Amino acid sequence: MRDSTVRRTADEQGGGALLPGRRWWQRTTPLLGALALAATMSGTAVAADLPGGSASPPPPAGPAAALTPLTGGNGPYLAETAPDLAKVGYVQNEYTAAGTAASYQPVGAVGGDGRWTFTPDGSAPYRTRVLVRQPKKTSAVKPVVVVEWLNVSGGSDTNPDWASTQEEITRQGEIWVGVSAQRIGIEGGPALFGAPGRGLKEIDPARYGALSHPGDGFSFDIFTQVAKAIRSGAGLAGQRPGHLIAVGDSQSASALVTYYNGVQPLSHAFDGFLVHSRGTSALPPPGPGENADPTKTFGAGPVLFRTDQAAPVLGAQTETDVALAGTFAARQPDNPHYRLWEVAGTAHADAHLLGSAASSFNCGTPVNNGAMHIVVKAALRALTSWVTTGHPPAPAPRLELTQSTPPQLARNSDGIALGGIRTPPVDVPVATLSGIPGSTSLTCVFFGSTKQFTPERLAALYPSRSDYQARYAADTAATIIAGYALPQDKAALLAYAQPDLIHS
Secondary structure: HHHHOOOHHHHHHHOOOOOOOHHHOOOOOOOOHHHHHHHEEOOOOOOOOOOOOOOOOOOOOOOOOOEEEEOOOOOOOOOOOOOHHHHEEEEEEEEEEEEEEEEEEEEOOOOOOOOEEEEEEEEEEEEEEEEEEOOOOOOOOOOEEEEEEEEEOOOOOEEHHHHHHHHHHHHOEEEEEEEOHHHHHHHEEEEOOOEEEEOHHHHHHHHHHHOOOOOHHHHHHHHHHHHHHHOOOOOOOOOOOOOOEEEEHHHHHHHHHHHHHHHHHHHHOOOOEEEEEEEHHHHHOOHHHHHHHHOOOOOOOOOOOOOOOOOOOEEEHHHHHHHHOHHHHOOOEEEEEEEEEEEEOOOOHHHHHHHHHHHOOOOOOOOOOHHHHHHHHHHHHHHHHHHHHHOOOOOOOOOOOOOOHHHHHHHHOOOEEEEEOHHHHHHHEEEEEEOOOOEEEEEEEOEEEEEEHHHHHHHHHOHHHHHHHHHHHHHHHHHHHOOOOOOHHHHHHHOOOOOOOOOO
C-alpha cells in the first residue's frame, strides 16, 4: 500500500466514517442489496428561492423533541473510531430525543419533478438518540449547526459526513448534531450490507434500553422535531443557532431527497441542504414498525429536487455515483439556487472514509485515494456562505459522458475521467484515480481504485521532479481559486503529491 497511501497532515488522517472500530464492510455484501443500491443511487439536486441572505423565517408552530441528557452504560456509541474532540477544543454530549411523531402519505402523484404534497398520516411515540459536538467555549456569535442524518447502511449508526467535514466544522466553531433518525440504528434489523444490525438497545442496554423507534415512516418528522429543538437552543449549552444545515451521505442523502420534496414544505426546519452521494430515487417511507428499504424506488423514475422552496441545495457526487449508478439520469441544470458538484477521480467510499481499514481489503488494486473529503469541506463552506449571504457558488462542470447507449464516463488514455471538478491528484497524476473498483467483488463495489503509473509513464509525463512539483503546486492554487478546495486545506491537498515517484 505504500504507493497508494499519501502522506497527510495530522488533521487529515482518515475519518473512518463508515467502518473503523466495527469493520462492517468486511462482512459479505449481499448481492441483491449491492446491485439494487447501485441501481438506485444518483446525483442531482435542485433548490429554490433563497430570501437574499437573510435567515429563513422561523418554522411554523409544531412539536419539538424533548432533549434530556443520556448517560450510563459504556458511553456514546457509533460504529467507528471516536474522534479526539478535546484536541480541537470540542466536547460531545448525548441526549434522548422524545415526543410523538407523525408519518406521512403523499396526496396525488409522486412525480419525478419533486413537487410532492405530503399530509400527516399516523402518529406514534418515539425515544431516539442525538449526539451534539460543539466548542467547549461558547461564543456570542450565533453558530451554524450541521445536522447529520446518521447513516445505517451497515446496520449501525455512522457519521460519514462528519468524517468528511470535521476539520471545517471545528475550525469554523460550528456545531454538529447527529440524529439517529432511522429504526435500525435503535432497534436493529436487516442491514443493507453485512450481518443484521444489532441496534443501540442490544449493543448497550444499560445506556440505550429505554429507546424506542416506531418505524422509518416516522423518521422524517423525528428529524424535524430534533431540528426544532436545536433551533430553540435545546442541547446546546445556552447557544442559539443562526442557521441549520441538513446533511446526509448515501442512504441518508436519499432520505433527504424525500425530506426536501415532501416534508420541508411543511416544516421549513432547515436553511440549507448538503446532499452527498444521493440516489436517483428517494428513500421510501415504509409502514409502521418497518425499516426503510433503500433498494426500492419512490417516485416516478429519477427524482429531482423541487424548485419552489426557500432552502438551497448543494449536491456532491462522486465518480462512483455517476459511473456505476448512472446518476446522470437525475441531473438538472444549475439555477440561481441550486448547484451540483460531480468530482472526478473519487469513490463513494474511499481511503479517507475507510481509514486504517482501507489496506485490509483485497480489491485487486488499492481502494481509491482521492480527495473527495477536501471538496466536500469546500462544499459545506460554499453552502454555509450561500445560506448566510444569499450568494451561490459558481457553477461546476459536469463529468463528461460518451454518446454510447447507455452513456459511460468519458476517459482519457490513462483511464482518468474527463470533466467534473478536478483536483491536483487527478490533473497532475501519478496514478489513475477512478470510481470503478479494481475487482468484481461486491465487497469492493463502492471503493473505487488507485492504479499506479509505470515508471515509463511517469517519465513521459514529467521530465523532472521539479517539473512535477511546480505543476502540482500550480494546480493546487487553481483548485483553491476556483472554490473547490479551501485555503485552509492547501497543505492537505499538497500532501497528496508524491514527488518521490519521479526519479528523473
